[in-house]
Each structure stands twice: as structure tokens, then as C-alpha cells.
Amino acid sequence: MIELSNVRKVYNLGKVQVNALKGVSLKINKGEYVAIVGPSGSGKSTLMNIIGLLDKPTSGSYKLNGTEISTLNDDQLAYLRNRQIGFVFQSFNLLSKLDALSNVELPMLYAKIPAKERRKRAIKALEIVGLSERIHHKPNELSGGQQQRVAIARAIVMNPSFLLADEPTGNLDTNSSIEIMKIFYQLNEAGTTIVMVTHEQDIANHAKRILRLRDGNIIEDTPIANRITY
Amino acid sequence: MYILEAIKVAIDSILSNKLRALLTMLGIIIGIASVITIVSLGAGGQKAILGEFEKIGVSVFSIKTKNNVEIRESDKLTLKDVEMIRKRLSSVKYAAPITEKFGLAKTDKLTKRAIFIATDFDYGNVSNIKIIYGRFLNEKDILMGRNVVLIDKDSAKELFGYEDCVGKTIKIGSSSSFDTAKIIGVIDSGNLKSLGGSIADQIPVIAAIPITYAQKIFQDVDISQIYVMTYNQNQLDEASSQAVRLIESFHHNKDKYEAENLIGFLEEFNRILSIFTAIIGAIAGISLIVGGIGIMNIMLVSVTERTREIGIRKAIGARQKDILMQFLIEAVAISLLGGAIGIFFGYILSNIIGPFINITPIISINTILIAFLFSSAVGIFFGIYPAQKAARLDPIVALRYE
Numbered sequence: 001m002i003e004l005s006n007v008r009k010v011y012n013l014g015k016v017q018v019n020a021l022k023g024v025s026l027k028i029n030k031g032e033y034v035a036i037v038g039p040s041g042s043g044k045s046t047l048m049n050i051i052g053l054l055d056k057p058t059s060g061s062y063k064l065n066g067t068e069i070s071t072l073n074d075d076q077l078a079y080l081r082n083r084q085i086g087f088v089f090q091s092f093n094l095l096s097k098l099d100a101l102s103n104v105e106l107p108m109l110y111a112k113i114p115a116k117e118r119r120k121r122a123i124k125a126l127e128i129v130g131l132s133e134r135i136h137h138k139p140n141e142l143s144g145g146q147q148q149r150v151a152i153a154r155a156i157v158m159n160p161s162f163l164l165a166d167e168p169t170g171n172l173d174t175n176s177s178i179e180i181m182k183i184f185y186q187l188n189e190a191g192t193t194i195v196m197v198t199h200e201q202d203i204a205n206h207a208k209r210i211l212r213l214r215d216g217n218i219i220e221d222t223p224i225a226n227r228i229t230y
Numbered sequence: 231m232y233i234l235e236a237i238k239v240a241i242d243s244i245l246s247n248k249l250r251a252l253l254t255m256l257g258i259i260i261g262i263a264s265v266i267t268i269v270s271l272g273a274g275g276q277k278a279i280l281g282e283f284e285k286i287g288v289s290v291f292s293i294k295t296k297n298n299v300e301i302r303e304s305d306k307l308t309l310k311d312v313e314m315i316r317k318r319l320s321s322v323k324y325a326a327p328i329t330e331k332f333g334l335a336k337t338d339k340l341t342k343r344a345i346f347i348a349t350d351f352d353y354g355n356v357s358n359i360k361i362i363y364g365r366f367l368n369e370k371d372i373l374m375g376r377n378v379v380l381i382d383k384d385s386a387k388e389l390f391g392y393e394d395c396v397g398k399t400i401k402i403g404s405s406s407s408f409d410t411a412k413i414i415g416v417i418d419s420g421n422l423k424s425l426g427g428s429i430a431d432q433i434p435v436i437a438a439i440p441i442t443y444a445q446k447i448f449q450d451v452d453i454s455q456i457y458v459m460t461y462n463q464n465q466l467d468e469a470s471s472q473a474v475r476l477i478e479s480f481h482h483n484k485d486k487y488e489a490e491n492l493i494g495f496l497e498e499f500n501r502i503l504s505i506f507t508a509i510i511g512a513i514a515g516i517s518l519i520v521g522g523i524g525i526m527n528i529m530l531v532s533v534t535e536r537t538r539e540i541g542i543r544k545a546i547g548a549r550q551k552d553i554l555m556q557f558l559i560e561a562v563a564i565s566l567l568g569g570a571i572g573i574f575f576g577y578i579l580s581n582i583i584g585p586f587i588n589i590t591p592i593i594s595i596n597t598i599l600i601a602f603l604f605s606s607a608v609g610i611f612f613g614i615y616p617a618q619k620a621a622r623l624d625p626i627v628a629l630r631y632e
Contacts, residue, residue: 054629083547
């Protein structure tokens with residue numbers, strides 16, 4: 001489903017060139033639960049941006065569901081992000097002026113889904129993450145864990161090919177982190193593909209497979225033997 | 231994104247920053263309000279002045295002998311000339327001779343000075359004379375030179391104590407001889423007084439009599455002017471020259487008569503008005519540009535403030551076009567709202583100022599439409615750059631923005 005071969009990313013910072021990714025190849029199949037780990041500067045953010053279609057590789061190939069993305073324009077990438085990828089961010093990234101329901105409806109707005117259908121699907125997504133009681137709360141009226149659950153509802157509401165989570169528990173306390181990891185576990189059990197970037201080993205251990213990066217290269221790609229399940 | 235949703239987002243955004251939006255709109259509000267005020271008062275003034283012209287009659291011209299040429303007895307205008315103009319020119323609707331005579335009007339108790347307008351039955355049609363009681367002169371009055379008279383209502387009141395004095399008799403004439411005439415009508419003073427000008431203010435009695443009757447009781451009753459009304463305003467020039475030529479051929483002379491009408495004055499008036507409008511337009515344009523810059527400024531601030539929001543929207547699937555529309559609609563909404571408030575204040579203001587300068591303001595649908603059109607154009611023009619800036623933000627950079 002996700003297929004990277006020899007992906008390089010070079011940033012031009014004036015006179016200095018930074019090789020963020022030095023030829024990464026990987027393949028993630030449907031139903032997988034992958035944790036991408038590595039120290040800061042290892043290239044994991046760059047890799048995540050490329051997988052998330054927010055950035056393009058300098059060279060190499062990235063095929064998403066068989067589509068080569070290097071030839072696509074910005075609008076086509078926006079379309080694919082909308083349909084194929086569900087983003088979960090460290091800082092939740094909800095729109096503060098909108099309530100939970102409207103936040104979850106947002107991607108469907110850009111997919112031109114009719115209002116009634118939007119509402120129905122948003123309520124269902126919020127039910128899945130256990131927030132059906134708080135659909136009209138604004139982000140500042142919700143706890144961090146609840147906000148992240150709204151974000152997960154927003155990520156799954158378009159039935160994307162995979163969830164792309166960037167340090168999803170980075171801003172949460174332990175209990176909330178466990179809540180989120182439970183939801184991820186349940187979603188993955190129900191068939192959702194998850195790609196999660198984290199630097200916490202505890203969190204990474206919830207995945208089925210671990211990809212370790214260092215200096216722009218994958219240095220480890222192994223299944224997790226004793227993964228945490230619920 | 232659906233356009234309705236985009237409008238809703240824009241309105242929410244404006245409402246969440248009411249004071250700022252209001253301050254931003256101020257330029258547009260002031261610009262549009264002043265345009266509406268000035269244009270509506272201008273239109274009201276124009277209508278009032280055109281109304282004055284219309285009263286006198288824009289399809290009326292007058293023929294008279296020139297001042298600076300020698301006029302022999304045979305050159306003088308006659309009732310035959312009036313008859314010919316009336317009968318032979320197809321574009322002529324009415325024609326009436328007129329001459330003024332000064333004299334006296336007497337009742338048993340009072341003697342007053344009077345101005346006599348000696349004319350015929352068509353004068354009622356070419357002028358805006360208003361009959362309050364009785365009737366105007368008719369063809370028989372003229373044909374037979376009947377001793378009938380119409381007097382103005384103020385004089386009627388003075389002479390008889392009441393306005394409706396139809397059927398009464400009055401003695402008219404010069405100081406030496408008087409004739410008794412029957413009052414057949416009372417006319418509104420205002421109109422004839424305006425015709426008589428400053429003389430009318432000093433001579434209270436204004437009386438209309440058959441020109442044929444005037445010839446009996448006064449000496450030297452020469453027709454000073456012939457008033458002619460055409461069917462259409464655009465026949466004026468043609469009819470004027472035709473009438474002059476007709477009279478010239480009848481009197482066997484040349485270059486002794488001239489025709490005048492109000493079209494020239496009207497054109498000059500409209501020219502001045504259009505210069506006035508252009509100046510106002512320029513002032514309004516400047517205030518709208520200033521208002522537009524205000525909108526651009528605040529939209530740029532708004533884009534910066536909402537960089538993260540833009541990043542989020544882009545990450546979850548908003549295309550450049552969606553972001554562009556969102557900010558453009560917001561800019562247009564601000565300027566349209568400003569335009570609407572401006573129209574409202576312009577309406578209030580023109581109705582406050584109007585009575586002081588004796589003008590009833592006219593706010594036409596066109597003015598309102600143009601005001602809206604202009605304010606939305608300002609919104610689009612000054613909103614496009616900030617909106618483009620927003621649309622072109624790199625989502626990665628935008629998401630990282632604190």
C-alpha cells in the first residue's frame with residue numbers, strides 16, 4: 001500500500017545542504033501497525049511528511065496504493081490527503097472556534113459531502129472514540145485526551161487508507177496516553193492501518209512493527225515481539 | 231468547499247472579531263455613506279431643478295423680434311403669424327401670442343395697479359398657468375374680443391375679500407379710460423408672478439385678457455413674443471427655424487426674428503452636474519481605496535494569525551482554491567457589510583441634511599446596486615493578495631507555526 005524506494009530528501013539551507021533522508025526504502029501493507037522511531041534529526045519527521053503527502057521526495061519513488069505521487073500537483077496531493085490519510089498530531093490541531101462535531105466534519109466539507117451525511121458520519125466517528133456525550137464542546141472545554149480523541153475521530157471519518165500519527169501522546173499524561181493507545185489498538189484490530197511516529201519506546205511498543213531511523217537511514221526494521229495489547 | 235460553508239466560516243470569523251471588523255469597515259462605511267449622501271442629494275437637487283425647467287416647458291420655444299435690428303411696422307409680429315405657425319407647422323402643438331400691458335384695475339372701493347397679460351386661448355397650454363376657479367380664455371373670447379378677464383387669487387382676495395370672484399365685474403384700463411370686464415377665472419398667483427419677475431412683486435394684480443380685447447382698450451398692442459410648443463422636445467430646433475422662416479417669408483424680410491428655448495440651459499446645467507459628479511466620484515474613489523487598504527492590512531494580519539489553521543485545513547484536504555475562497559469571501563463579506571452599513575448611514579445622513587438645503591434626497595436602486603458592486607469590488611481587489619498568500623502557504627511550515 002505504502003511503497004517507498006530509495007527516497008532521498010535534501011534541504012537547501014542557503015549554502016548548506018542537509019541530507020534528511022539518504023535513500024529510504026520501505027513497504028507498509030494494509031492492516032499493519034508501524035512505529036517509526038529515532039532520535040531528533042534522524043529524519044523521522046521528514047519521512048512522516050513525505051508519507052503524509054505534505055512534502056515530496058527530492059528523488060526516489062513513493063507509491064501510495066499504486067499511484068506514483070512525485071508527479072502529482074498540490075491539488076491532487078490535497079485530494080489524496082483528504083481521502084487516503086488520517087492525520088493525528090502531537091498538538092491535536094483542532095480548530096479552536098469549532099466544536100467537536102464541526103471539527104470532525106471538516107475533512108468531509110472539503111470532500112463536498114452533503115451536510116446531513118457529514119453530520120451522521122461525524123457523530124458515528126465520535127461514538128467510536130467514545131466522545132458522543134461531548135460533540136458540542138469546543139476544544140478548550142475538553143481535556144487533552146479528549147481533544148486527541150476528537151482528532152482521531154476527524155482522522156478516521158473519511159475512512160482513509162491509513163492513520164498517520166505524529167507523536168500522538170506527546171502532549172498527554174500517562175492515563176490519557178493509554179486511552180489513545182487503546183483506541184489505536186481497537187482501530188487496528190478493526191483493520192485500520194496505522195503509521196505512528198514517536199520517540200517513546202513505551203508507545204512504540206504498541207505497534208506490531210518498528211522502523212528505527214538514524215541519520216536519514218533505516219537502521220532497524222523488525223516486528224515487535226512483546227507488543228502491548230489490550 | 232461548498233460556497234455556503236465558506237460564507238458561514240467567513241461570517242463566523244468576522245463575528246469572533248467584531249470590533250476589529252468594524253474598525254476595518256470604517257473606511258468603506260465612510261466612503262459609501264458619503265457617496266450615497268452626495269449622490270442622493272445631487273439627484274434630488276437635479277430633479278428639483280429639472281422640475282423647474284419642466285414647469286416652464288422644455289418643448290416650448292419663443293419667437294420675438296431681435297433687439298439690435300431696426301424693426302419697421304411691417305416687421306412686427308401679428309396674430310396672423312400665430313395662426314400660420316399653428317396651422318402650417320405639423321410639429322407644432324400649441325402657439326400663443328403674448329404681450330404685457332401695464333394699467334389699473336378698479337372695483338367700487340379699490341384701485342390697484344395691474345399687469346395685463348394679453349394672449350389667446352393656447353396660452354393655457356404653453357404655460358403652466360393654473361386655473362383655480364372658472365375657466366381660461368377660449369376661442370370665442372379671442373375671436374370676438376370679449377371683455378373677459380382672469381385675475382390672480384391674491385388680488386381677488388384683496389379686491390373682493392374672497393378668492394372665488396368668478397362672475398364679478400372689474401374695471402380695467404389705463405389711467406384715462408376704463409372698460410368693464412367680467413371675471414371668468416381665478417388663477418394661481420405663484421406661476422404668473424414668476425413669469426412677471428420683479429415687476430410682478432410691485433404690481434399686485436395680474437390679469438390675463440384676450441389679446442383682441444387688449445387691442446380695443448389699450449394702444450400699441452404689439453405682440454412681444456409668440457410661445458410655441460412642439461409635440462416632442464427633439465422637434466424644437468427644426469420647428470424653431472421653420473417658424474422663423476415662415477414668418478420671414480410672410481413679412482418679406484430676413485434676420486429680424488429669433489427663436490429661443492431652454493434646451494441650451496438644460497445642457498449646460500447637465501454638463502456642470504456631470505463635472506460635479508465626477509469630482510464626487512473621485513473623492514469617493516479615494517476613500518474606498520483607503521478603506522480597501524484597511525481591509526488588505528487586516529486580512530494580512532488575519533492570514534498570519536491563522537497560519538496554523540490554514541496548515542490544518544490543508545493537511546486534511548483543503549486545496550489552494552478552498553483557502554483562497556475562504557479568505558476572499560471574508561474580505562468581500564467585510565467590505566459588503568461595510569457597504570451596507572454605509573448605505574444605511576448615507577440614507578440617514580441625506581435625510582437629515584436634505585431639509586436644511588431644501589432638497590428631497592433620491593436614493594435609487596441603481597445607486598444602491600452600484601454601492602454594493604463597488605464595495606464588493608474593493609473587497610475582491612484588496613482581498614486577493616492576502617488570500618493568495620494564505621492559499622500558497624506550505625502546509626508543513628504552517629502546521630509548525632506557533
